[in-house]
Amino acid sequence: MTSPRFRALPLLALIFAAACAAPQATRQASTPPAAVPVEVGIIAINDFHGALEPPKASVDAPGPDGKTIPVPAGGGAWLASAVDSLKAEHPNNVVVAAGDLTSASQLASSLHLDEPAVGVMNRIGLEFNAVGNHEFDRGPKELLRLQNGGCEKNTRLQPCQLEQFKGATYKYLSAATYKDDGTTLFPATGLKTFGEGASKVTIGFVGLSLKTVPLLVSPDQLKGLTFGDEAEAINKAIPVLKAEGADAVVVLIHQGGTTTAKDPNSCDGFSGDIKPILDRLNPGVDLVVSGHTHWQYVCQYGQSGDGSPILLTSAGVYGKLVTDITLTIDPASHKVIAKKAHNVIVQSPGYSSARGDVPNTTAYPQFQPRGDVAEYVASYVKDAAGLITRPVGKLSGPAAKGSSESNNGGPLGNLIADSQVAGAKSAGSQIAFTNPFGIRAPIDPAADGTVTFGQVYAVQPFNNELVTMTLTGAQVRAVIEDGLDDDGAKQVLAASSSVKFTYDMRRPARSRVVSLTFNGKPIDAVAKYRVTVVNFLAEGGDGFATFKQGTEVERGMIDNEAFQEWLAAVPVRQVPQENRAVRLDK
Structure with missing residues (x-):
């Protein structure tokens, strides 16, 4: 016969187990702390x-x-x-x-x-x-x-x-x-x-x-x-x-x-x-x-x-x-x-x-x-140092790009446009335009006016080709209007010295150019002109779709190479200060 003492052990064990389990059950039922932000x-x-x-x-x-x-x-x-x-x-x-x-x-x-x-x-x-x-x-x-x-x-x-x-x-x-x-x-x-x-x-x-x-x-x-x-x-x-x-x-x-x-x-x-x-x-x-x-x-x-x-x-x-x-x-x-x-x-x-x-x-x-x-960085700069510091010419002073507010090319834009007419002379170039958004940095020459290849490349880093085409006077006006219309960001094309124009943004789109002259005379709507731009614009880039209508197209040198040649052609190249594009409503 089993002793009563030993029969009681399972019951005691159960009571003890329950007592031990009680706190654990309480912990399991408690709410975990809320996650903090x-x-x-x-x-x-x-x-x-x-x-x-x-x-x-x-x-x-x-x-x-x-x-x-x-x-x-x-x-x-x-x-x-x-x-x-x-x-x-x-x-x-x-x-x-x-x-x-x-x-x-x-x-x-x-x-x-x-x-x-x-x-x-x-x-x-x-x-x-x-x-x-x-x-x-x-x-x-x-x-x-x-x-x-x-x-x-x-x-x-x-x-x-x-x-x-x-x-x-x-x-x-x-x-x-x-x-x-x-x-x-x-x-x-x-x-x-x-x-x-x-x-x-x-x-x-x-x-x-x-x-x-x-x-x-x-x-x-x-x-x-x-x-x-x-x-x-x-x-x-x-x-x-x-x-x-x-x-x-x-x-x-x-x-x-x-x-x-x-x-x-x-x-x-x-x-x-x-x-x-x-x-x-x-x-x-x-x-x-x-x-x-x-x-x-x-x-x-x-x-x-x-x-x-x-x-x-x-x-x-x-x-x-x-x-x-x-x-x-x-x-x-x-x-x-x-x-x-x-x-x-x-x-x-x-x-x-x-x-x-x-x-x-x-x-x-x-x-x-x-x-x-x-x-x-120094390892890459060292490898490019010879090109970066090579002098390419001299400027009469700083060549600033236009402000973000004005969206024009400023003196630097005019300088670039002049260089492109010169660089495309063999293609019969008479007019050049450059888009302000394509001018990536101003030029601040050294105290003696020296400009380096690195500075020129910073201005025009895309290695675009010059493209010269034939446009009518009406199309020349239209490409300027392309930059002034209400489709996309507005850009006032920077022009070579042969072109001057006025514009009024209060007028309806496509009629904002008020006056436009070539070599001091009103441009002839039906006459033909040889116009030079970079290939990006020639392909309609930045919304300048009218350039795609050009005929008798000739491709030429790289844009920054034309700029370097323009700088080197004279002892000191003067920075154009005249305002070739005048806004009438400001």
Whole structure:
């Protein structure tokens, strides 16, 4: 017979087990702590344009006394340090760009097919980049090489001159750029996730070019590609990203606007071609990182999916600024509950030019160059140094390009047009026009007037050919009207010395040219004139469609070679100061 004492043991064991289990059951039934909001730092740039070295350019910003001061800024190694400083402030971070990181670049980058520009972006930790219009300048095959690496020769320049090119570690995004089979040239979207479990948040990115790329790039470089509507592509991507778990949607778009303010963090007087795109967006977009206009701003614009304004930013040009953006996301509701942004000036060493000194200021932090990036850039600059510093002629003084507000070529535009008439003399050139948007930098000669090849190349980095054609006087008037109409951005063509015109923007489109003369006499509508432009314009680029009507077409020398010859033809070339295009309504 079993002892009663031993029969009782199972009962005691059960009581003990229950007692031990009670606290555990209580813990299992308790509510886990609520997930706290998660902050993510988005570090954004745009329009770097291969600015490996400080570009001898400044950012206008409020000074200590409230007056605007110029702050010297830019350069790859300084940009790397600025990005590093922002990463340190944001444990959760991602670095993004809104296009035009390459092409229209400094000589050291351009001569090496912008491989070093990609190398700098790799080193600063860029993760996503929307494809800009200039990234198509050498055609899609070469752009794909920048993404994937390799040394295949797709242009007249030799790739991999200093190193085996491994390609971009970041991803190009192109939601509205389609191949013949209907697929996109690059992925439309990308995702990045931060944290784990209940604190996990995901940000979705959609990147795209502007639909007017065919007006900005030579058609020969875009064969097999079409560019769709930007808003439609974004609206299509929003539900896709949400279905993939995106708590926030960020648009990277190579389109933008301008403001009337000097403060890089202002949005006063905002206008531009991005506005109709934003106005057509469906709910769900939290942040738009923009570019293209080379302007800097931070705006609260429109409405996102949670009813708050869309945050809109741009960081100017040449790496002179970087945008520090913070999104605060509630992991429980999967919504952005706060957003803010600030443009940080990448202050680099002061500089001197023919326009005067631009010293450093204590009003803004001065960054130090990051060593590895500085060393990397120096290797490419050294390889190009002989060409960069070679004197090509002398100028009587600074040759300025027109302001962004006036959209004219200024004295430099006139100088370029004069050089093109001279460069196409054998083709019978009588008139030349240059588009202001094609003039990439001013020329500040040395104290003795010396201009280097590097400076000339910075002005005209595209190696366009001169094209001379026959146009009637009526067509000459029409090409000027092309730049003044209401389709796309307005540009006042810079003309050679043989042409002068007046215009009035109060008049209806296509009738804004009031007077037009050739060699001091009214132009004859039916007479024929030999007109020279670069091949980009001859193919209808920038909306100048009338040039495609030209006949008796002859191709000639490279534009920057014609400019060099013009400078070298006399001991000191005078910078034209006359106003060849006069606006009557201002």
